[in-house]
Amino acid sequence: MLRERPNVIVVIGKSGQLAQAIRVNADPQSMVFMGRDDIDIVDFDKMSLSLDTHKITAVINASAYTAVDNAESDETSAFLLNEKAVKNLAVYCKNKSLRFIHVSTDYVFGGSKGSPYLPTDDYAPQSIYGASKMAGEVAVKDILGELGCIIRTSWVYSEFGNNFVKTMLRLMKEKPQLGVIDDQIGSPTSAIALAQACLTAVEKNISGVHHFTDAGVASWYDFAVSIQRCALDNGLLEHPIPIKAIPTSAYPTPAKRPSYSVLDKHSMIDAFGIEPRHWQAELESVLSKLK
Numbered sequence: 001m002l003r004e005r006p007n008v009i010v011v012i013g014k015s016g017q018l019a020q021a022i023r024v025n026a027d028p029q030s031m032v033f034m035g036r037d038d039i040d041i042v043d044f045d046k047m048s049l050s051l052d053t054h055k056i057t058a059v060i061n062a063s064a065y066t067a068v069d070n071a072e073s074d075e076t077s078a079f080l081l082n083e084k085a086v087k088n089l090a091v092y093c094k095n096k097s098l099r100f101i102h103v104s105t106d107y108v109f110g111g112s113k114g115s116p117y118l119p120t121d122d123y124a125p126q127s128i129y130g131a132s133k134m135a136g137e138v139a140v141k142d143i144l145g146e147l148g149c150i151i152r153t154s155w156v157y158s159e160f161g162n163n164f165v166k167t168m169l170r171l172m173k174e175k176p177q178l179g180v181i182d183d184q185i186g187s188p189t190s191a192i193a194l195a196q197a198c199l200t201a202v203e204k205n206i207s208g209v210h211h212f213t214d215a216g217v218a219s220w221y222d223f224a225v226s227i228q229r230c231a232l233d234n235g236l237l238e239h240p241i242p243i244k245a246i247p248t249s250a251y252p253t254p255a256k257r258p259s260y261s262v263l264d265k266h267s268m269i270d271a272f273g274i275e276p277r278h279w280q281a282e283l284e285s286v287l288s289k290l291k
């Protein structure tokens with residue numbers, strides 16, 4: 001006799017940092033991970049055919065166009081992934097009454113507030129990437145209303161893929177010294193902790209817009225100094241190099257970054273029942289896995 005296949009949570013964007021962290025956190029029996037080879041989220045009909053092959057309870061969208069600087073010269077691709085594909089997924093979830101967890105970014109804000117951004121604060125993206133992520137959020141809100149869940153996060157890193165921590169470790173091995181920006185303030189976030197928040201959103205049927213980051217704030221310079229200190233302590237690095245604090249103006253990039261993008265997490269702490277750990281504790285955990 002054929003066994004009934006269990007209901008599953010579908011995670012889109014299987015090779016990304018967040019999707020891989022969800023894979024580590026979750027019961028593999030109840031999850032299906034899909035990437036570009038498995039699903040075409042830009043084409044609604046093709047996407048629906050792929051999703052229809054599963055009995056789904058919820059969709060977590062961990063996919064995105066995340067190349068912040070490239071987006072400045074490739075607006076079409078950024079909006080295709082960050083708006084159109086998100087719309088497609090939201091409509092599918094609406095039609096099938098599925099929970100939809102969508103992940104967004106601090107870059108939807110302007111960066112000049114000076115105190116932590118609330119989930120209800122006005123949009124003011126400073127870059128194409130930020131504008132495309134804002135458009136995705138607006139689509140989720142329009143299509144799903146209070147049925148959708150948007151989790152905004154910032155400065156995501158992990159043992160998977162490419163991220164600031166891995167770049168710093170490489171440069172700290174290669175270079176005699178480093179200059180790191182000290183006038184952009186935010187909150188580093190371990191993808192593992194973010195993954196747990198996404199799974200909690202499914203489990204507790206949470207809707208609305210919430211912010212999840214690790215606790216505490218830092219500049220990129222503070223973050224780099226901590227990365228070096230932890231990596232020396234656990235043997236990932238052998239020798240320290242001088243790290244100099246530099247202003248944003250000394251490191252021009254195609255996309256403008258918010259100078260302040262700390263996210264207020266109170267609604268998330270209340271609804272999810274999660275108290276995020278300090279970013280330095282999360283950093284130690286990730287570096288111990290990289291060893």
Ligand SMILES: NC(=O)C1=CN([C@@H]2O[C@H](COP(=O)(O)OP(=O)(O)OC[C@H]3O[C@@H](n4cnc5c(N)ncnc54)[C@H](O)[C@@H]3O)[C@@H](O)[C@H]2O)C=CC1
Binds near residue numbers: 066081
């Ligand atoms: N990395 C960061 O610092 C931050 C990330 N976020 C958001 O968090 C979420 C997860 O980010 P990460 O895991 O760091 O990103 P990532 O860049 O590691 O992963 C994104 C994944 O989406 C996949 N993808 C792209 N186009 C696709 C398509 N057509 N079909 C299927 N998959 C496709 C990519 O192949 C990649 O595996 C994204 O929504 C991102 O905007 C928010 C704030 C900061």
